[in-house]
Amino acid sequence: TRTTRPQRLLKAVQDRAIRGNPKSVISVIDHYCRNQEWAMNVGDEKGFILDSVVSELNPQTVLELGTYCGYSAVRIGRLLHSGARLLTLEFNPDYAAVAREVISWAGLENTVQLVEGASGDWIPRLREHFGIHTFDFIFLDHWKEGYLADIKLLEECRLLRKGTVLLADNVVCPGAPDYLEYVRKSPLYDSRYFKSHLEYTKAEDGLEKSVYLG
Numbered sequence: 474t475r476t477t478r479p480q481r482l483l484k485a486v487q488d489r490a491i492r493g494n495p496k497s498v499i500s501v502i503d504h505y506c507r508n509q510e511w512a513m514n515v516g517d518e519k520g521f522i523l524d525s526v527v528s529e530l531n532p533q534t535v536l537e538l539g540t541y542c543g544y545s546a547v548r549i550g551r552l553l554h555s556g557a558r559l560l561t562l563e564f565n566p567d568y569a570a571v572a573r574e575v576i577s578w579a580g581l582e583n584t585v586q587l588v589e590g591a592s593g594d595w596i597p598r599l600r601e602h603f604g605i606h607t608f609d610f611i612f613l614d615h616w617k618e619g620y621l622a623d624i625k626l627l628e629e630c631r632l633l634r635k636g637t638v639l640l641a642d643n644v645v646c647p648g649a650p651d652y653l654e655y656v657r658k659s660p661l662y663d664s665r666y667f668k669s670h671l672e673y674t675k676a677e678d679g680l681e682k683s684v685y686l687g
């Protein structure tokens with residue numbers, strides 16, 4: 474049977490990237506998706522904005538919603554200092570299997586932990602299961618209609634603290650209008666839009682950075 478898009482992306486990583494070198498895993502995926510087969514990774518242009526937010530914050534505890542092939546988990550994980558941890562949630566077992574391989578090929582298996590399952594099921598259990606108190610940084614890149622429910626769930630579960638930064642991909646394309654309205658109107662957040670482009674294309678897209686004021 475035919476391979477899947479994520480499996481073909483993984484093969485490109487295994488064939489072309491240097492093992493243990495996150496930078497080469499990232500550049501191989503970007504080159505492959507730009508020149509051979511598009512995939513919904515945050516990509517190099519929005520990835521540069523993601524890098525600057527993470528580097529400035531230097532977070533110890535990070536949550537990612539929607540691992541897909543692990544591109545942004547590698548992008549974030551490579552910037553974390555020793556002792557810092559990224560938990561990434563992915564409910565599609567096929568994508569999770571590919572992402573584990575990509576994360577391992579980048580040599581980040583001790584920094585990035587992939588948890589298989591739905592954000593709605595796992596968010597209420599992160600404290601008791603992983604001993605997480607609050608998150609410093611959260612990257613939202615899963616189904617866009619799930620962004621709003623999950624930020625509210627994170628509030629309810631008290632997993633945000635004064636200064637927690639949430640960064641949401643695709644707030645223009647495909648778009649997350651209800652999420653945008655919420656973070657921009659709520660007095661709980663200081664929100665700002667970073668204009669960019671949909672990965673590997675000329676279409677407009679952007680990231681919304683929201684700081685929880687607690």
Ligand SMILES: Cc1ccc(Cc2cc(O)c(O)c(C(=O)NC/C=C/[C@H]3O[C@@H](n4cnc5c(N)ncnc54)[C@H](O)[C@@H]3O)c2)cc1
Pocket residue numbers: 513514515538539540541542562563564565568590591592593614615616617619642643646647672
């Ligand atoms: C019309 C149109 C189509 C596509 C695009 C292009 C485009 C560009 C982009 O950067 C995009 O991020 C997307 C996009 O749709 N992303 C959805 C990404 C989901 C991943 O997350 C997983 N997941 C989804 N819900 C959950 C959940 N609750 N708990 C755990 N994992 C979840 C899935 O299993 C996938 O691994 C699309 C632009 C416009």
Ligand SMILES: [Mg+2]
Pocket residue numbers: 513514515614642643
């Ligand atoms: Mg995205």
